[in-house]
Amino acid sequence: MIHLENQIVFITGASSGIGAACAKIFANAGAKLILAARRYDRLQEFAKTLNLQADKIYLLQLDVCDRAAVESTISNLPPDWSNIDILINNAGLSRGLDKLHEGDIQDWEEMIDTNIKGLLYLTRYVVPGMVARNRGHVINLGSIAGHQTYPGGNVYCGTKAAVKAISEGLKQDLLGTPIRVTSVDPGMVETEFSEVRFHGNKERAKKVYQGLTPLTPDDVADVIFFCATRSPHVNINEVILMPVDQASATLVNRRI
Numbered sequence: 534m535i536h537l538e539n540q541i542v543f544i545t546g547a548s549s550g551i552g553a554a555c556a557k558i559f560a561n562a563g564a565k566l567i568l569a570a571r572r573y574d575r576l577q578e579f580a581k582t583l584n585l586q587a588d589k590i591y592l593l594q595l596d597v598c599d600r601a602a603v604e605s606t607i608s609n610l611p612p613d614w615s616n617i618d619i620l621i622n623n624a625g626l627s628r629g630l631d632k633l634h635e636g637d638i639q640d641w642e643e644m645i646d647t648n649i650k651g652l653l654y655l656t657r658y659v660v661p662g663m664v665a666r667n668r669g670h671v672i673n674l675g676s677i678a679g680h681q682t683y684p685g686g687n688v689y690c691g692t693k694a695a696v697k698a699i700s701e702g703l704k705q706d707l708l709g710t711p712i713r714v715t716s717v718d719p720g721m722v723e724t725e726f727s728e729v730r731f732h733g734n735k736e737r738a739k740k741v742y743q744g745l746t747p748l749t750p751d752d753v754a755d756v757i758f759f760c761a762t763r764s765p766h767v768n769i770n771e772v773i774l775m776p777v778d779q780a781s782a783t784l785v786n787r788r789i
């Protein structure tokens with residue numbers, strides 16, 4: 534098993550949900566955290582709850598869609614923070630649940646820019662350092678949406694299918710190095726995800742999880758942590774996890 538004491542873990546989308554849960558579990562294992570998100574105030578508030586010494590946490594206001602910002606952020610990290618051991622490409626979102634032919638093109642742009650291009654920018658600027666140091670692990674947040682398309686999921690499912698292909702491609706391209714690549718692909722997790730999908734409509738978001746027990750962000754962080762702590766010769770390529778109350782993207786057990 535790998536020990537994470539003082540390993541540098543870079544988590545995108547750490548201001549909420551699964552990213553914040555990852556920050557907690559990796560902090561408890563003694564890792565040094567680089568936490569990134571757009572909402573810097575939220576990130577600062579959350580960081581306080583971790584109670585870490587200043588040399589264990591580094592906060593970044595970063596929009597992963599901004600290619601120039603990603604490049605300059607990675608290349609200007611202070612020396613104590615530049616040797617990233619684990620990159621968790623978690624920042625992502627869904628927008629809308631419209632039929633494709635009625636969809637909002639701005640929603641599509643946002644999902645594609647964040648879930649695919651943002652993940653690619655981070656990967657492109659972080660992985661060369663991992664290759665040079667001969668160590669590292671990239672963990673991407675995919676989804677069951679990348680395995681099964683559901684009605685109205687069209688573009689979001691397309692972005693997560695892209696994450697699946699990109700994770701597989703990166704694994705192939707890094708063959709011959711010790712760098713590991715993992716895709717963690719959850720089903721329903723109760724986070725701000727549905728609220729973001731429905732543009733802030735809390736009532737509609739709540740209904741998504743009504744009458745069933747969804748995964749918690751901590752459940753997913755636990756699996757990510759497991760993947761990160763296997764022996765160095767073990768690569769967990771892909772993990773699909775769902776709540777017991779879910780059998781597929783469209784089949785759930787609601788007790789109502």
Ligand SMILES: NC(=O)c1ccc[n+]([C@@H]2O[C@H](COP(=O)([O-])OP(=O)(O)OC[C@H]3O[C@@H](n4cnc5c(N)ncnc54)[C@H](OP(=O)(O)O)[C@@H]3O)[C@@H](O)[C@H]2O)c1
Binds near residue numbers: 548676718724726
């Ligand atoms: N919840 C689920 O049911 C579920 C299922 C499968 C997969 N996933 C995936 O899990 C990941 C995390 O989602 P979550 O459920 O934890 O949702 P969440 O609570 O809404 O968190 C999403 C995080 O991503 C950040 N983010 C969004 N756009 C960003 C951008 N352009 N630049 C930087 N950060 C950005 C948000 O921070 P800021 O707004 O502060 O930037 C937030 O911290 C996503 O990739 C999602 O697709 C979720």
